[in-house]
Amino acid sequence: MPTPAPAAPATWIPATPADQTALLSLMREFYIEDHLIYNDDTASRSVKELLADKSLGAIFLLRDSVNQTLGYAVATLGFSLEFGGRFVLLDELYLHPTTRGLGAGKSALAYIESWAATQGIGHVRLEVNHHNKMAYALYLQSGFHDDHRYILSKSLT
Numbered sequence: 001m002p003t004p005a006p007a008a009p010a011t012w013i014p015a016t017p018a019d020q021t022a023l024l025s026l027m028r029e030f031y032i033e034d035h036l037i038y039n040d041d042t043a044s045r046s047v048k049e050l051l052a053d054k055s056l057g058a059i060f061l062l063r064d065s066v067n068q069t070l071g072y073a074v075a076t077l078g079f080s081l082e083f084g085g086r087f088v089l090l091d092e093l094y095l096h097p098t099t100r101g102l103g104a105g106k107s108a109l110a111y112i113e114s115w116a117a118t119q120g121i122g123h124v125r126l127e128v129n130h131h132n133k134m135a136y137a138l139y140l141q142s143g144f145h146d147d148h149r150y151i152l153s154k155s156l157t
């Protein structure tokens with residue numbers, strides 16, 4: 001398989017409601033790749049709600065010079081006594097496979113950290129699946145540390 005050509009220069013921008021179709025397409029790719037359950041109605045509703053209410057967080061898109069969407073990042077806002085108040089949860093970060101290993105992940109983290117700082121927030125949290133060693137290594141290289149905690153979830157619906 002040939003190595004993909006380097007992606008055209010790309011930049012992170014805030015998503016708008018007009019971006020929902022492109023975003024949902026990337027979400028489907030991410031969920032399939034990461035073995036997550038994807039439901040179009042749930043994803044659509046959640047994206048619409050997050051884009052409409054900035055108090056919940058923001059969605060950012062990676063766009064190249066020809067306006068092609070190459071990835072997305074979702075930053076939601078939480079509150080923690082441990083962190084002294086609000087924190088950003090990097091809820092999802094997905095990069096199209098052709099952009100990986102070219103610095104897009106590092107640029108996403110820098111963009112999210114900068115956005116968090118403009119919100120007056122001093123902590124960013126994230127989770128990564130155990131099988132995603134490449135992302136785990138990137139996060140450690142970018143200054144994140146492994147809290148050695150279990151992440152537990154329970155659906156109430």
